[in-house]
Amino acid sequence: MKTQMETDLKLESSLWVGNKRHLAVLTGWHLRWTEADKKNPDKKTVSVPVAEVVRVEEGRVKILPHKSVEDTGRDFTVFYVKRSNSRTTSGLLWRLGQTQFTCPSRVLRDQWTKHLWTVLKTHSPLRPHRLLVFINPFGGKNKGRQIYHSLVAPLFELAGINSHVIVTERANHARDHLLKKDLTGFDGVVCVGGDGMFNEILHGVIGKTQQEAGLCENDPAVTLQQCPLHIGIIPAGSTDCVCYATVGVIDPVTSALHIVIGDSQPLDVCSVHYGPGQVRYSVSLVGYGFYGDVLAESEKHRWMGPFRYDYSGAVVFLSNRSYSGTVQYLLADPLLSSPRDKTRCLSGCGVCSRSTERLFRNSSDSGSLYSSYSGPFSNDSEGEWMSVDGRFKCVSLTCMSSSCAKSPLGLSPSAHLADGTGDLILVWDTNPLGFLKYLHRHTTTQDQFDLPFVEVHRVKAVRFALASRGEEAEDNESLSNGMDGEDGGHIENGSRAGSLQHLAAGAKGQTMTSEDKTVTPFMCGLCCRKTPAVSVWNCDGEILPFPEIFCKIHGQLVHLYARGIEDGASLRDCTEERVESNTTCILQR
Numbered sequence: 001m002k003t004q005m006e007t008d009l010k011l012e013s014s015l016w017v018g019n020k021r022h023l024a025v026l027t028g029w030h031l032r033w034t035e036a037d038k039k040n041p042d043k044k045t046v047s048v049p050v051a052e053v054v055r056v057e058e059g060r061v062k063i064l065p066h067k068s069v070e071d072t073g074r075d076f077t078v079f080y081v082k083r084s085n086s087r088t089t090s091g092l093l094w095r096l097g098q099t100q101f102t103c104p105s106r107v108l109r110d111q112w113t114k115h116l117w118t119v120l121k122t123h124s125p126l127r128p129h130r131l132l133v134f135i136n137p138f139g140g141k142n143k144g145r146q147i148y149h150s151l152v153a154p155l156f157e158l159a160g161i162n163s164h165v166i167v168t169e170r171a172n173h174a175r176d177h178l179l180k181k182d183l184t185g186f187d188g189v190v191c192v193g194g195d196g197m198f199n200e201i202l203h204g205v206i207g208k209t210q211q212e213a214g215l216c217e218n219d220p221a222v223t224l225q226q227c228p229l230h231i232g233i234i235p236a237g238s239t240d241c242v243c244y245a246t247v248g249v250i251d252p253v254t255s256a257l258h259i260v261i262g263d264s265q266p267l268d269v270c271s272v273h274y275g276p277g278q279v280r281y282s283v284s285l286v287g288y289g290f291y292g293d294v295l296a297e298s299e300k301h302r303w304m305g306p307f308r309y310d311y312s313g314a315v316v317f318l319s320n321r322s323y324s325g326t327v328q329y330l331l332a333d334p335l336l337s338s339p340r341d342k343t344r345c346l347s348g349c350g351v352c353s354r355s356t357e358r359l360f361r362n363s364s365d366s367g368s369l370y371s372s373y374s375g376p377f378s379n380d381s382e383g384e385w386m387s388v389d390g391r392f393k394c395v396s397l398t399c400m401s402s403s404c405a406k407s408p409l410g411l412s413p414s415a416h417l418a419d420g421t422g423d424l425i426l427v428w429d430t431n432p433l434g435f436l437k438y439l440h441r442h443t444t445t446q447d448q449f450d451l452p453f454v455e456v457h458r459v460k461a462v463r464f465a466l467a468s469r470g471e472e473a474e475d476n477e478s479l480s481n482g483m484d485g486e487d488g489g490h491i492e493n494g495s496r497a498g499s500l501q502h503l504a505a506g507a508k509g510q511t512m513t514s515e516d517k518t519v520t521p522f523m524c525g526l527c528c529r530k531t532p533a534v535s536v537w538n539c540d541g542e543i544l545p546f547p548e549i550f551c552k553i554h555g556q557l558v559h560l561y562a563r564g565i566e567d568g569a570s571l572r573d574c575t576e577e578r579v580e581s582n583t584t585c586i587l588q589r
Ligand SMILES: CCCCCCCCCCCCC/C=C/[C@@H](O)[C@H](COP(=O)(O)O)NC(=O)CCCCC
Pocket: 194, 195, 196, 197, 237, 238, 239, 240, 241, 284, 285, 291, 294, 295, 309, 310, 313, 402, 404, 406, 407, 410, 411, 436, 439, 440, 442, 443, 538, 539, 540, 541, 542
């Protein structure tokens, strides 16, 4: 059915692009133009969704090398998102497309520009007008400032965005600014940096929202308020996992264009409660054991830049550590989705859309932005608490796939960005070859969960507690003897149930049995060193040196200027009408 907008605003006329006459049509949703030459059988239609028009200006506008406008009174220029054909990454690269149109008369030109401005306004309620930009000059390869000024600022300027830029002078500068300053008038916050910098901004934005709502964010029982400020990420860090997992490419221009057109991607956030009533937030990785150790090691080698992770990864792998602990987790509804269902969360994901309704069901303003939501914790009895004890190579919790250049499908390839759940990955102690196999599968399309010492669960909450001293000593002894036996250092749950009660009120304490989690005395010279008793947590690239934590997933707590990963294959399915590659017929919203 045609909308009012479509019927009201349809405009159709001949326009010239260069010296070729085209038939151009503007509906409420698309601007399309097709070459009018009847002799040319290969004529193409270019179709640009109105939501992807960056700017419309009167005259023949050039922006490179410097902006110039030549106005004969009959021309107008349209800037829009154009998808690049390069398919080297999981998502699609976006570039700025530009077409100059010439109308038969000034009256018609004015009609075209007026209509275009009107549909643009109607279609893009979330386009930012004013942005607060934080640049970490020391993220990644120290190129944050250069990336912003040469690639991003010109696009913001073209789109008429007013940006207030702050180059950070210390860690937590951005977070403190967000918490202390008045942010009235800003539509969003842009982070130029890596996952650590994004994490800082996440803390600032969530903290500020809870402050203003009078909520105590440290209390795990509190239902947090959704954040009104959108966050944009310009990747300029080392891993840039949040950008990769939400856009599909690490490319500052693509990310800047998502910001400019006001794309909106809700994102789950994990609150990590530790120590005496303190909280940290994470969207990509809460990792103990291997990932915690790699981060701690890598901090000593920051001067190496992004390579510090490869180096530290090798060092930590060779040290062959594993850690004891008890993991309790509250399972999400298995009927909704599963971490092993081989699906991928892509732009317009159905699982995430259905979750919006479920997460906000009890809210008066169902599903709308910035309402508080009842959350998965409104009723703990909705899920089932499970409990496992033993020695782990790593325990990881991720709210999203956590794909990145190192691992194009990510830590959990079927995880969803906005379904209100996280994936808990338990890698039981195993021999170095087995663990290497597990790690290596992250770099291929092989299933990293299809290994006997790995399990994955879709969860709403997780608790981690250290093993008691006696168990710890026993564990270390059996490891250094290289004789872990059949159960890979697995400790029977019964011995822990009592001491965990203070951590997990309401947990049913069911025991999982591990089948083949065997440690063999492989590479003994390297692996039989005494392991330190505890690791640290890697919380989106920030060290959290408190091993005992409680994590809870807050569905869709923040919104990014992104739209999830675009699936190039389904875009190509739309080419029947001989539409060029910059058309998003199935991705229109
Ligand atoms: C034999 C090949 C082994 C390859 C192992 C690949 C495993 C990759 C999984 C990566 C998951 C990344 C999750 C994201 C973590 C980031 O938040 C964090 C901080 O990033 P940044 O602030 O941009 O520096 N990055 C890391 O913790 C790096 C983990 C590297 C592990 C090898």
